[in-house]
Amino acid sequence: MDSVAIMLAIIVPTIAAILGFAYWYRASNPRAEYRPDWAYSGRVELVVWAIPALTIILLGGVAWIGSHQLDPARPVEGTGPPIRIQVVSLDWKWLFIYPDQRVASVNTLTVPIGSPLQFELTSSSVMNAFFIPQLGSMIYTMNGMVTRLQLRADNEGTYQGLSAHFSGDGFPDMMFDVHVVSQMGFTDWVARAAKSSEAMNAESYVKLARQSVDDAKRTYRLDDPLLFQAVATQHIPAGPGPSLDREAEVSPRSH
Structure with missing residues (x-):
């Protein structure tokens, strides 16, 4: 709206x-x-150049301020304690790690209403894009x-998260549920997840990272709180990414 007002001026x-x-210099006006x-005319030149220059300066200022206000990494205020969530995009599923709560989940994201959600994101193989339309701000992994x-998240409910960047055969099914x-309720969910019989560590991560479309929504207790750093720093080798070999052994529908 500010840009429109500046341009209308x-x-x-x-x-x-x-x-x-056109009216003043008509032929009938003596x-x-x-x-x-x-x-x-110096005065005409001043007007001709000063007005566009001021317009560019004002539009540039609006764009500069707005871009910084919409910076995805800019902290947001909330009514609850911040929640740190580490996200790994896999082929073709999503892993969510809660390092402070020592739990993890696959294809399901549970967050408390009102809390600032501090996401750290990386990819296990090819570039991907994390997007929850109802919450906004798509960002690449x-x-x-x-x-x-x-x-x-300002309202309780269940929303749909998705991959917004084509990443191979399993891309269409690379979605996840977002439970606000x-x-x-979040405290209770963490307590239940911490009692899971399945553990998330380097060994289970390597198995999970194998190419497949996994429709299951599972929770884990987190045995290795530094797992995300190991993935992001490539101490755990990256996956191969989508194969161009149509005879490849890996099927997108294998579990």
């Missing part, structure tokens, strides 16, 4: 000036001064790198 006077000049030898995203629960 130029467009509207310009249109008015066109109509005014008061219009005819000056065939006129060539230059890349192997060997960590991107950061700050979100907050109360603060007490």
